[in-house]
Amino acid sequence: MNGYPGTIGHQQLLGLIVDYYANEPRILAIGLFGSLARGNWDEFSDLDLDIVIQDDMQIDIQDELVALGNFLHGMGEEPLLIIADRPDAGDVVLASLVQFSIRYHTLAATNWKIVDSLQLLRGPLDLATIVAAGEANRDAVTTSKPATLLDCYLRYALGVTIDLHRGRLWLAIELLHRMRTLLMELYVVTHGHERAIQSFETDAAPSLQNRLAAMLPQAERMSVLRCLESGIDLLAEDLIGFTDGRVVLTMAQSSLLRQLRQRCTELTKVGWG
Template identity: 25%
Template sequence: MKYPKTFPDSHKQLLEKIIQVLKQDSRIVGIGASGSYATDTLDKYSDLDLVIAIDPAQFEAVMAERLIIVDSIEGKTAAFTGEHVGEPRLVIALYAPDAIHVDFKFVSLPDAAIRVDDTRVLWEKDQLLSDVFKTNEPKYPQPDPQWIEDRFWVWTHYAATKIARGEYFEALEFLSFLRTTVLSPLALKQAKLTPSGVRKIEIRLPEFSKKLESTVAKPEKTALISAMKQCIELYLSLRGHEDIQINTQAQQMCIEYFDLETHL
């Protein structure tokens, strides 16, 4: 197996242990690695993002036992399923002694073709996983500028109500939502980079990340007003590079409402 150049020994040892255990289960037909493993950017802080391909006839049985399977790998200290991120097939686990985070995504073999990024085959039976990967290219979800425009001004109104009412921590959470869902994905898309929220935005778009600093605030009215206005300014700048139908009426009304209701 060819490991990434930056692959730490701690991760390598755990991965080899995982493969040795899982390939003994006849229901498992392939194991792949995505994320930083597939892009050769893995370091000591990285997760192991694993795809566990299952014989379709055995998928329901494996799903019922997925926590038991993960628990059978020596060193597991904690594990839980991924309903909180909308992915019940996912098991998130932490392994001793080096506190390594591992994501196990259990999929029926045909479903392994549907993936958001490149996945390298670590082990497989009879080329099964490799053949499935050849049937479909990875597709990372792209932000929809029209979808964002249709919502952004209602979101601006929402921010105004929270700041005006004094719900400052709620407003803080909302600013984070805008950075992750609107501003960073649009900026990354326009730079022809994978629009993965704010992940590594400081490295990938350093100049834009400096602008994002002005959208970070303390739970205080003045700071929140300034941060939200910066979000609006950044959005308008990004929107200018998109071919969409602009809701001018909503924009004008909601900006005026924000200025009126948050006036100091």
């Protein structure tokens, strides 16, 4: 149709969005990333759009998405849901059940996670300039973020022990869920992938996926405790695999890990708090 990837519906929607912003002086580039850009899409794939704006521009994300939605409605693509849940980005679900996410940002704020698959749909910025901006952010994130992710992971693990002591089963289960998400994000950051869950599922070794699966609890106290113990063992035994050997526990983190093991031992001996 128009040279864009995907089904006819994908191509039509991409064409409409590109046309909508074609003569906008505040828009410096319209990019596409994710499965459609990589070529491994299917009929259920959503559109992942990245919009680079001028440095002096500010966008109200709710107003922006509503205006875009009104345009699409006029072109036969009725929005059912407009979700402006981030300061610079949001999601739209159409009546056709096609979905798209879209982010508006300055060049300097380009997300490094998207650049490996980024496809430029319209300039005037060139792809190399956008990729370079994203790579600069990759360097900053990959040196500082893993330690923060580990700190958060350990804090949530401590929270699980507290909730189990207090008899708050569902809070403990929720914190375990967050711990698993952090592990996948840690994998992504240290392996240079885009999206935590998708990349972990497609690229992580079966042994790593099995370690994560061991942290899926039943709605039962001892199950949650065993999953927490698995999460503690994982850091001690397989952190190299999850981080490609780029992260090691600090002395403070190792100390907290030992104390968490002791908490787990205590929890096996007590009932509900």
